[in-house]
Amino acid sequence: MDIKTLKNTRICKEKDENFCDEWFKYTRASFISHVDTLYFMVKPKCADWREDERKQKLFKVLQQKSDAANASHERVPIFTDVYGGLEVEPFMGLKMYSFNFALADSFNVFICEFPPNDKTPPVMVQLRSQTLWINGLRKSFDTACECVEKVFGHFDIEIEDITENRIDYAFHTNYIQDFMSYFPEKKLKEMQISNFERWHKEGYFYQDDVGCDYFTLGRRKSNNVFFRVYNKTQEVIEKGYKQFFIAMWLEQGIISKFDEFVLSRAFNYGTYFSKDKARCEFYYRYGNDFEIKREIMSKLSSPETPAGWFTDRAKGLVPDITMICNVEFQTKRKFYDRLTIPDVTGGETCRKRMYSLFEQLHPLIQFLTHDTVRFIKYKGKYANVPRLECPDADWWNRLRKTKPLEYTDEWVIDYFREYQYKLDKERQKQMSINKMARMAAYDKSDGDGDSALTILNDTMEFLSSLNDNDIRKYFKVRNSAVKDLKRKGGVRNETK
Secondary structure, eight states, X not given: OOHHHHHTSHHHHHSXXXXXXXXXXXXXXXXXXXXXXXXXXXXXXXXXXXXXXXXXXXXXXXXHHHHHHHHHTSOEEEOTTSTTOEEEOTTOOBTTBOEEEEETTTEEEEEOSSOSSTTSOSEEEEEOHHHHHHHOHHHHHHHXXXXXXXXXXXXXXXXXXXXXXXXXXXXXXXXXXXXXHHXXXXXXXXXXXXXXXXXXXXXXXXXXXXXXXXXXXXXXXXXXXXEXXXXXXXXXXXXXXOTHHHHXXXXXXXXXXXXXXXXXXXXXXXXXXXXXXXXXXXXXXXXXXXXXXXXXXXXXXXXXXXXXXXXXXXXXXXXOOOOXXXXXXXXXXXXXXXXXXXXXXXXXXXXXXXXXXXXXXXXXXXXXIIIIEEEBOOSGGXXXXXXXXXXXXXXXXXXXXXXXXXXXXXXXXXXXXXXXXXXXXXXXHHHHHHHHHHHHHXXXXXXXXXXXXXXXXXXXXXXXXXXXXXXXXXXXXXXXXXXXXXXXXXXXXXXX
8 A cells, every 4th residue: 555545544544653653654665585486306216116015015004094084084194103103184186196194284295006107206295385485495394204215115116316306486575556557458478578378367356346366377187387466365364274375475575564464463364365354453442533433333242244344444544455376386297398407416315316306496586587477677677679779667577576584583483383383273263253152043033132141051952962972072073183283383381
């Protein structure tokens, strides 16, 4: 939001400059970057994977654990001596990779029993966004490799080679706030230079507004390069497992303290446009007009208030949030096959191909952002200039200069993890409140009662309705959740 629009909001007219600086200040036209997704292939050292006796022993263990996970509909521990314990997830497969085990929030290892040919490695590893952004690329990769090596070592299986399968390069930015106007369909050819033959846009209708939140070049199923720009803020709010990005964006200054306030509450509500309800909450907490605050409180207290009311009421009261979009390059094997990647390891190791790729990240990104696609200046004095002679657009220059984030301070990493935990806990509380209240409604013919005693009575009635099977299921889910949080380092002794 521009300064003029911000100053015209009611909250800024009511408050002094110090308040506005504290809550609404952020660094405009900013980018942060990192590898967001990494898939790599692992080739075991064996003559015939299909018939190898060591592999048969491995798959016997995997089959037993997979059957147990599918029967119980929950994760089952496996290889407990590796990084404190891995898990087999129920009904978790990926095409021909029918078996898997995982380290929570870090990586998944998918294994194929019968590869279609000798050129297809039987093991594929997926590194998660959370571990890549927080722990770093090299550390995350090494941890996953060591895990696979230790597991396979139990069965005397060595690793021969590790190669890339898919790498996504992500650039989060607050530069673009309106996809509809920023990527006008009639100007898509003029504004970029690339060899892409297809483009695609997606949008939405909400209340009386129409918007766009997804723009792509190329085909998603391509085995080469796929380019996309989409609303990352919406993904974080609605997916429910990437809330650490909110803390990271605030720490990097690409959103304001106000944005963090709104996004953290919208995350608990679980829908993107609940941001407008959170905007009204902000005015209720910090605004000066008591009549407006009384009106907002009345609507917040009523579950019958339509979402559109908050959208209309928030206009002019407080600014809208700063949207973060993700500019992303999805690259696959065909892209790397046509490149010459120098060997920079200086030794023999099954990881040397990946280490060489990591050392070439900057040249790779420069190639992608210039030779694969680049956005150019096409307006004003450049309107009649041949496209190949036009300079890069300002936002594209900024993107190309962005260096990948790498956190080294443990306290920052701990802060992101703690933020992830606390926001997830709050969301679970809100979901529990909603479910408990709806459960109580089935047993009540009216809606009377708004005291702590009412909650106590509703809770007691719920407990009295449980049978032995319900109680067993409760403790099963509870114990599973405790183990899950311990594994993620999220269990806290909150005695303060």
